[in-house]
Amino acid sequence: MRCPFCKELEDKVVDSRMSEDGSAIRRRRECLSCGRRFTTVEVVKELRLRVVKKDGSREPFERGKIMEGLIAACYKRPVAVEKLEAITAQVERQVLQKFDREVESRYIGELAMRRLREVDNVAYVRFASVYRAFNDAGEFFDALKPLLESSDPDEPTSDEGDGKGTGVIIPGDSKNEGREGTQ
Numbered sequence: 785m786r787c788p789f790c791k792e793l794e795d796k797v798v799d800s801r802m803s804e805d806g807s808a809i810r811r812r813r814e815c816l817s818c819g820r821r822f823t824t825v826e827v828v829k830e831l832r833l834r835v836v837k838k839d840g841s842r843e844p845f846e847r848g849k850i851m852e853g854l855i856a857a858c859y860k861r862p863v864a865v866e867k868l869e870a871i872t873a874q875v876e877r878q879v880l881q882k883f884d885r886e887v888e889s890r891y892i893g894e895l896a897m898r899r900l901r902e903v904d905n906v907a908y909v910r911f912a913s914v915y916r917a918f919n920d921a922g923e924f925f926d927a928l929k930p931l932l933e934s935s936d937p938d939e940p941t942s943d944e945g946d947g948k949g950t951g952v953i954i955p956g957d958s959k960n961e962g963r964e965g966t967q
């Protein structure tokens with residue numbers, strides 16, 4: 785390890801200790817050239833799980849994207865953000881337990897959907913329709929956002945209260961419009 789003071793490469797380890805949770809080892813080193821001491825930290829380099837999107841492209845797994853999708857789906861719904869955080873944590877845990885290299889975005893979406901269904905049916909329908917179309921929470925969020933923002937927050941929508949309607953028109957999925965009561 786290059787000495788941060790004199791830039792020489794030779795040193796000896798004078799002390800090693802593990803962090804409390806065992807996730808890192810700190811080594812106290814002494815430069816053989818100038819005699820000054822410095823510390824290095826050794827940690828496990830995490831293998832980053834990658835998400836395979838519908839088009840076959842890959843991107844790093846990010847829990848933030850799940851959360852964004854859930855928040856968008858729960859817009860104006862009586863769902864506490866803690867609930868969404870809990871769902872996100874459960875989905876993340878399940879995904880990381882089962883996969884260590886790659887996971888299909890569809891799988892993540894289905895997990896989140898299932899959890900959301902137990903919490904709020906309207907949010908579930910929103911999430912399910914849009915997620916299945918876009919197959920990516922990030923794209924889903926981007927697509928849903930303008931729709932949600934353009935709706936007048938003070939204007940009660942006709943389907944509010946019965947818990948059946950989505951309150952959102954899904955682009956490119958016109959068969960869903962006016963389907964209330966048909967299921």
Ligand SMILES: [Zn+2]
Nearest residue numbers: 787790815818
């Ligand atoms: Zn040195």
